[in-house]
Amino acid sequence: xxxxxxxxxRVDSRPSLELTSVRDSPDGETAxxxxxxxADAVRTVPHPDEPTEPLPNWADALLSEDGPTxxxxxxxxxxxxx
Numbered sequence: 001x002x003x004x005x006x007x008x009x010r011v012d013s014r015p016s017l018e019l020t021s022v023r024d025s026p027d028g029e030t031a032x033x034x035x036x037x038x039a040d041a042v043r044t045v046p047h048p049d050e051p052t053e054p055l056p057n058w059a060d061a062l063l064s065e066d067g068p069t070x071x072x073x074x075x076x077x078x079x080x081x082x
Contacts, residue, residue, distance in 0.1 A: 016057075016075045021066035031068040035061035038070055 020038075022031040038061070045055040058073040 016073055018070075018072045018074075020070040020072075021064065022068045023066055025067060028063075028068055032061055032063065035068050035070040039072075042072060 020035070022035065025031040039059040042056055042059045043054045047053040047055045055074060056072050057075045058071065061068060061070050063069070
């Protein structure tokens, strides 16, 4: 079954913080599961200066006013946030 949702991405006032929200999803649980999987995948990207550490300082999927939202904080490498 194909489900359509609207995905919005924005970079916060801090260029290292990126938020991606899934709006109008008919299945919020599936959207959250997909964003949690995305957060898990981003956490596997190694930090360029510390290869045993993940690149993001923080990556998680949270339910916000906009719906399921992926939060990424790449504070040490804002140039790689976009």
